[in-house]
Amino acid sequence: MRILGFMGSPRTKGLCARFTESALNGAASRGAEVKQFNLVKYHIKYCRGCYKCVYKNHELPIGKCPLKDDMAVILTEYLEADGYIMASPVYDFTVPAVMKAFIERRFPMFYKVKGSRGVPDARVKQNFKKKASLIATGSAGDEYASIAEPCFEVMSGHFMIEEIDIVDQLYVGLIHNVDEKRYKEKMDETYSMGVRLVEEIEKARKGE
Ligand SMILES: Cc1cc2nc3c(=O)[nH]c(=O)nc-3n(C[C@H](O)[C@H](O)[C@H](O)COP(=O)(O)O)c2cc1C
Numbered sequence: 001m002r003i004l005g006f007m008g009s010p011r012t013k014g015l016c017a018r019f020t021e022s023a024l025n026g027a028a029s030r031g032a033e034v035k036q037f038n039l040v041k042y043h044i045k046y047c048r049g050c051y052k053c054v055y056k057n058h059e060l061p062i063g064k065c066p067l068k069d070d071m072a073v074i075l076t077e078y079l080e081a082d083g084y085i086m087a088s089p090v091y092d093f094t095v096p097a098v099m100k101a102f103i104e105r106r107f108p109m110f111y112k113v114k115g116s117r118g119v120p121d122a123r124v125k126q127n128f129k130k131k132a133s134l135i136a137t138g139s140a141g142d143e144y145a146s147i148a149e150p151c152f153e154v155m156s157g158h159f160m161i162e163e164i165d166i167v168d169q170l171y172v173g174l175i176h177n178v179d180e181k182r183y184k185e186k187m188d189e190t191y192s193m194g195v196r197l198v199e200e201i202e203k204a205r206k207g208e
Contacts, residue, residue: 001198002081003027005036008088008099009137012038015175019135019190020087026194027083035077040098043069044105053108054120061124063108071105078106079124083131083197084164086155089175090138094150106158122162131200132159133168133193137175145171167200168193 005024009016017038024034045067053063062075078084088095095103110120134155136148148171156166170193172178172186 001032001083001201003032003034003083003085003194003197004077004081005034005085005087006099006102007036007038008040008086008095008102010040010096010098012040014089015137015172015178015186016087016089016135019137019170019172019186020085022187022190023085023087023133023135023194023197026191026196027085027198028194029191030195030198032083032194032198037074039102042074044071044074044098044101045069046101047104047107051112054110054112055114058111058113058123063111063123065105065108067105071102071108074102075106075108079109081130083133083201084159085133085135085194085197087135087137088151088155090136090140090148090151093147095154100154103154103158109158109162119161122158125163128163128165129201129204130162130164131167131197131204132156132164133170133197134166135170135172135190135193137172139175140173142171142173144173147171147173165200165204167197 005020007020053065088099112120136151
């Protein structure tokens with residue numbers, strides 16, 4: 001089983017990065033192969049909105065994007081993986097540009113017949129056999145967790161269309177005042193998220 005962590009903070013040594021690592025360690029403790037993508041370190045151009053990826057090559061599992069950067073390789077790994085951790089700070093009530101650019105460039109996973117109504121559909125439906133868990137961090141305290149709702153929506157939208165379940169969704173607030181005790185609690189919580197993610201994927205595969 002392969003679990004990928006997509007980390008959208010521009011700070012690669014910040015809390016999102018550490019929580020992602022912790023969740024992946026939890027997944028690894030259950031035998032998963034894991035890989036963390038600190039997205040800011042990758043060459044990811046902005047989507048140009050040309051629609052070539054969704055309108056053409058409907059026989060392929062991944063559409064062809066004319067932009068040349070790291071996304072083609074990332075999307076191949078994305079399709080081959082079994083589960084995902086997505087982690088993002090709240091920036092101005094939503095995900096930061098780093099994460100948003102990555103999410104928009106997942107458009108080749110979708111197709112649409114020109115002129116048809118509705119939103120593009122997933123090229124490959126996962127039939128809820130793949131799963132994902134989401135982490136968001138913010139400076140607002142945990143009692144303001146609803147501030148992270150737009151982040152969770154943005155991070156889970158594509159999963160919904162691909163039929164990938166969300167197992168856990170964790171908001172960690174008051175991020176600039178995390179003492180040692182709370183830090184450990186949240187590291188343990190994110191580790192458990194990784195464990196649970198693998199367990200839930202295994203259950204779905206057995207048809208439980
Ligand atoms: C440009 C910017 C906008 C932010 N907007 C919000 C916000 O709307 N709500 C909030 O709770 N925190 C906000 N924050 C605080 C970040 O969420 C916080 O710095 C981040 O979660 C730290 O995570 P990291 O260590 O992984 O980078 C903002 C921070 C920056 C730099």
